[in-house]
Amino acid sequence: MTQPATPPPLSRYRRAGSLIFTSGQLPRDAKGRVVEGDITVQTRQALANLATVLAEAGARLDQVVKITAWLTDADFMPGFNAVYREVFGEPFPARSTVISGLVAGDVEIEAVACVA
Numbered sequence: 670m671t672q673p674a675t676p677p678p679l680s681r682y683r684r685a686g687s688l689i690f691t692s693g694q695l696p697r698d699a700k701g702r703v704v705e706g707d708i709t710v711q712t713r714q715a716l717a718n719l720a721t722v723l724a725e726a727g728a729r730l731d732q733v734v735k736i737t738a739w740l741t742d743a744d745f746m747p748g749f750n751a752v753y754r755e756v757f758g759e760p761f762p763a764r765s766t767v768i769s770g771l772v773a774g775d776v777e778i779e780a781v782a783c784v785a
Contacts, residue, residue, distance in 0.1 A: 682726045687785035689726045693739070693777040694718040703774045708740070708748040715778045716756050728782040730756060735781040736764040743768050745775060 682691045696704050696711035697718065704714045720730050736757075740749060746766070753761075762780070771777055 681722045684726060687783055689723065689728050689780075689782040689784060691719060691722050691726075691780045691782075693737075693779040694722060695771075695777050696774040708745040708775055709752050711774050711776050712749050712752040712778075715774070715776050716752065719778055719780055723780070723782055726782075728784050731758070732782040732784055733757065733762045733780045734783050736762045737779050738764065738766045739769045739771055739777045740766060741769070741771050741775045749776065 679692050682689055684690075694715045695718070696714035698704050698714065704710055716730070723729060723733070736753075738749065740746065749766075753764075
């Protein structure tokens with residue numbers, strides 16, 4: 670008999686004063702499946718998930734001041750950047766992008782938002 674998966678020991682977000690820190694958001698749909706598609710499709714989904722978590726915390730994407738993103742391949746940067754520019758206006762949030770092996774999907778995005 671297969672045991673149900675144990676949720677990971679993390680919070681979707683944490684608030685510290687006027688700052689909201691989110692956990693990394695993967696390109697998963699409402700059923701928890703990684704969306705099919707190229708990096709632009711996956712980036713849009715991860716950012717939509719990020720927007721949902723921020724809304725739960727009482728924040729919006731335009732309040733994001735720092736992004737950390739992980740991609741599985743440096744060749745995905747142009748597609749990732751194209752979607753990023755659509756979602757975030759100038760001045761863009763500070764950002765770190767790391768090339769890493771991810772377990773699910775080709776992109777993961779976490780954020781820090783300021784609600785002051």
